[in-house]
Amino acid sequence: MSVVPSTESLPERRRVGDRFGDLFLHGLTGAAAAAAVVLLGAIAWKIFQLAWPAITKYGLAFVTRQGWDTVHNKFGALDLIWGTAVTSFGALLIATPLSIAIGLYLSELAPRGARTVIASLVELLAAIPSVVLGLWGILVLGPFVGEDLEPWLHRHLGFIPLFSGSPENAGILVAILVLTIMVVPITSSVCRELFLSVPAELEQGALALGATRWEMVRGVILPYTRTGVSAAVLLGLGRAVGEAIAVTQVIGAGHGIHWSLFVTGDTLASKLAEQYQGAVSNLQIASLVYLAAILLVISLLVNLAAQFIVRRFSHEHAGQN
Amino acid sequence: MAVDAGRYALTLSPRTRRRKLVNLLMQALATLAALSAVAVLAIVIVSVAQRGASALTLDFFTKTAATFGQSGGGVANALVGSIVIVALATVMSVPVGILVALYVSEFAPPSIAGVTRLALDVLNGLPSIIIGIFVYGLLVIGSGQAAWKGSFALAIIMLPLVARATQEVLALVPSTLREGALALGASRWRTVLGVVLPTSVGGILTGTVLAVARAAGETAPLLFTTSIAANAVTWDPRQPVLSIPYDIFVLSESPDPADHARAWALGLVLISFVLVTSLTARLLLVRYRKRLEG
Amino acid sequence: MKADTMSAVAPIEIAQPREAPRSASDREIVFETRGLTISYGKAPAVSDVNLAIYRNLVTAIIGPSGCGKSTFLRSLNRMNDLVPSAKVEGEVLYHGQNIYGDGVDPVEVRRRIGMVFQKPNPFPKSIYDNVAWGLRVLGMKDDLDGRVERALTQAALWDEVKDRLKKGAFGLSGGQQQRLCIARAIAVEPDVVLLDEPASALDPIATSKIEDLMHELKNEYTLVIVTHNMQQAARVADMTAFFTLERTETGGHGVLVEYDETPKIFTQPSDKRTEGYVTGRFG
Numbered sequence: 001m002s003v004v005p006s007t008e009s010l011p012e013r014r015r016v017g018d019r020f021g022d023l024f025l026h027g028l029t030g031a032a033a034a035a036a037v038v039l040l041g042a043i044a045w046k047i048f049q050l051a052w053p054a055i056t057k058y059g060l061a062f063v064t065r066q067g068w069d070t071v072h073n074k075f076g077a078l079d080l081i082w083g084t085a086v087t088s089f090g091a092l093l094i095a096t097p098l099s100i101a102i103g104l105y106l107s108e109l110a111p112r113g114a115r116t117v118i119a120s121l122v123e124l125l126a127a128i129p130s131v132v133l134g135l136w137g138i139l140v141l142g143p144f145v146g147e148d149l150e151p152w153l154h155r156h157l158g159f160i161p162l163f164s165g166s167p168e169n170a171g172i173l174v175a176i177l178v179l180t181i182m183v184v185p186i187t188s189s190v191c192r193e194l195f196l197s198v199p200a201e202l203e204q205g206a207l208a209l210g211a212t213r214w215e216m217v218r219g220v221i222l223p224y225t226r227t228g229v230s231a232a233v234l235l236g237l238g239r240a241v242g243e244a245i246a247v248t249q250v251i252g253a254g255h256g257i258h259w260s261l262f263v264t265g266d267t268l269a270s271k272l273a274e275q276y277q278g279a280v281s282n283l284q285i286a287s288l289v290y291l292a293a294i295l296l297v298i299s300l301l302v303n304l305a306a307q308f309i310v311r312r313f314s315h316e317h318a319g320q321n
Numbered sequence: 322m323a324v325d326a327g328r329y330a331l332t333l334s335p336r337t338r339r340r341k342l343v344n345l346l347m348q349a350l351a352t353l354a355a356l357s358a359v360a361v362l363a364i365v366i367v368s369v370a371q372r373g374a375s376a377l378t379l380d381f382f383t384k385t386a387a388t389f390g391q392s393g394g395g396v397a398n399a400l401v402g403s404i405v406i407v408a409l410a411t412v413m414s415v416p417v418g419i420l421v422a423l424y425v426s427e428f429a430p431p432s433i434a435g436v437t438r439l440a441l442d443v444l445n446g447l448p449s450i451i452i453g454i455f456v457y458g459l460l461v462i463g464s465g466q467a468a469w470k471g472s473f474a475l476a477i478i479m480l481p482l483v484a485r486a487t488q489e490v491l492a493l494v495p496s497t498l499r500e501g502a503l504a505l506g507a508s509r510w511r512t513v514l515g516v517v518l519p520t521s522v523g524g525i526l527t528g529t530v531l532a533v534a535r536a537a538g539e540t541a542p543l544l545f546t547t548s549i550a551a552n553a554v555t556w557d558p559r560q561p562v563l564s565i566p567y568d569i570f571v572l573s574e575s576p577d578p579a580d581h582a583r584a585w586a587l588g589l590v591l592i593s594f595v596l597v598t599s600l601t602a603r604l605l606l607v608r609y610r611k612r613l614e615g
Numbered sequence: 616m617k618a619d620t621m622s623a624v625a626p627i628e629i630a631q632p633r634e635a636p637r638s639a640s641d642r643e644i645v646f647e648t649r650g651l652t653i654s655y656g657k658a659p660a661v662s663d664v665n666l667a668i669y670r671n672l673v674t675a676i677i678g679p680s681g682c683g684k685s686t687f688l689r690s691l692n693r694m695n696d697l698v699p700s701a702k703v704e705g706e707v708l709y710h711g712q713n714i715y716g717d718g719v720d721p722v723e724v725r726r727r728i729g730m731v732f733q734k735p736n737p738f739p740k741s742i743y744d745n746v747a748w749g750l751r752v753l754g755m756k757d758d759l760d761g762r763v764e765r766a767l768t769q770a771a772l773w774d775e776v777k778d779r780l781k782k783g784a785f786g787l788s789g790g791q792q793q794r795l796c797i798a799r800a801i802a803v804e805p806d807v808v809l810l811d812e813p814a815s816a817l818d819p820i821a822t823s824k825i826e827d828l829m830h831e832l833k834n835e836y837t838l839v840i841v842t843h844n845m846q847q848a849a850r851v852a853d854m855t856a857f858f859t860l861e862r863t864e865t866g867g868h869g870v871l872v873e874y875d876e877t878p879k880i881f882t883q884p885s886d887k888r889t890e891g892y893v894t895g896r897f898g
Contacts, residue, residue: 021511296451300447
């Protein structure tokens, strides 16, 4: 004889409690999510609010003005934008082929046992706090660059404007190298995952034709992962653009726009870090935050572009497997 | 069965020889790239260890016992300061991060989940100095610096990390577990709090540890929120406190070699903490994942 | 009919081939395996295979699942090299040269011995580039357009794609994609084409087209096909090799049981195991 549970005996109280509990949890978690989204908006809003006095004073011409004169209260962003562009793109120029090569090594070449070990080691590079990398940059990399690398470059390639000027221990080149060290682990680990995701049958199809491994990489893997790699590069760019501490430690707080990589300079982010100890005038503070606003816009654009590509890339190959 | 040496010979033609050479060259370049990345890691760690260790033996021998507040700022107050700031930031960010992840994975309709995830990803990519300026504008202007304000800035940085790690772990919980609980008549909230969340604790923990490791090394958000501090050791979050990364920053820019020595030592402490926690967290995550996937 | 008489058996309907199967007599041997044993790690997958493949014939490899048919096939163009734990003992003589000998490069081997896979795997490129890629890589760039057209024609695909050569290969149907893969393989002028269950992922009409194709292709190439479909082997193959799984304490490995002209395998098999398989009693 089976016992059929009677539905009338379920207490009403419990049902109401459950529904309330469900609603409460739903509401609480929803509020947290809303807060996260609102936070983004709040950050943008606050930055522009603080920068407003400078925005009204200079308008968009701020972006094309040179010079940062605290004595005469005249500020402009052009030097900093130039510095950001040169250091970031310089770092990307070196980091991108390096990252692709490392990604290929970790996905195709490395002996099975060593793969995870080396991959973890490369990722560990990303875990080094930027201030420690900057410290190493000032006291170890800087002297090497100023006393060995730059003189060598000047001696052999000094006809290129990039390598003209007198070698220094701090400057744009050191900043580029430090940023490269920060960007490579990020970009290479994304590249590695991308290369691993290429279907094996595609690789085998190429090899069965009598292609070498490199030809297979060039003909199948790289084209297949093209969009993903560009998103990875954008992620690296976002990192390079936003790095304030390590850059300010090694870039030497210079000004002006020069072709030489040996000179000191500043980026949007490093200028902010440099002047944190307080500005003399309100206009200076507002101008500083105006720099932050420009940095925010650049960073958002780069980031959103990367996210957009990632989301589209996952659709692109969805139908093929 | 004669060997037709011309047509069917399997010896390498000159063209194939060239192709194999290119192949070998590319393999060498890729290997070189990977090895140089590892080499840079080794160089940095060795530099810090070498220079930091020597300073450790002198001044830092007394670090754990007492404060030393000689010239240039002590180490103990930076240590304590970091502990206070990071602990508070963890308390602020972890519950919120878990809640956001719960919403995205258990409650949100797909479009809203997508928007939230995008917002978290964008938040994650924001330069930390901008977050510092934001908190400065929001909290510090007019009322001054304080440790908890620095914590707030760090919490904003930790939030997307905790949320993403929690989300990934929640996604690993087999749907059969949820369905089993619901089929027993348990309500949504009981299922989530009583079944799904406890199963995910291991992953949430490791995600938190990784976020802590990241926050412990951040300097930029603290510049504007908690940098002007007195020399004494204080556990009061309402005061501005020194932190390890900020101390390294200041010492590194000083011209005094004694300051450099202290910076290396602090750097060694920080790097050890960050690397050890990162490695442990990753290992735990791998093992936890294996257990979940069974 | 008693189960253990070695008399003619044909209790199930054996499909008729399109033309009379060719004879192997007086034909040149393209492949000869001697004592071929392939293992993954310690466990052998296929043991001691001695088999000769003849020129311009279609040779089918049949047998129950897990008996190492694909493993054997892949050893003929050294695709097993891609599996780290794979070990090959014995010899595979291609026109008298051991392809596993010292100094023989897998790249050269695969150039002569092409492969078509079970699931169509065209490159994420245009139809034209799918065929042209191998040609470019191997330096056969003269008259590229002509070569591409010839390959697609031989693969019975030209008419269907000649107006959309620059379109992506993924726009094609499954059957068309597989014929594209065949075109890609024959474009580089191999000597042999290996086909690993080429129609198992396709519908019956597409399958029929592929089988027709094989009849044409064997005039120029030597074909070796692995198939789990006995009827297909009966329709298409001139020679058939029957593999089966031999169980041991540690597991099992594949062995070659019988190899003969197709009609004989299906109507008068010499081995009881072959008889059991082709009459549908097992496998």
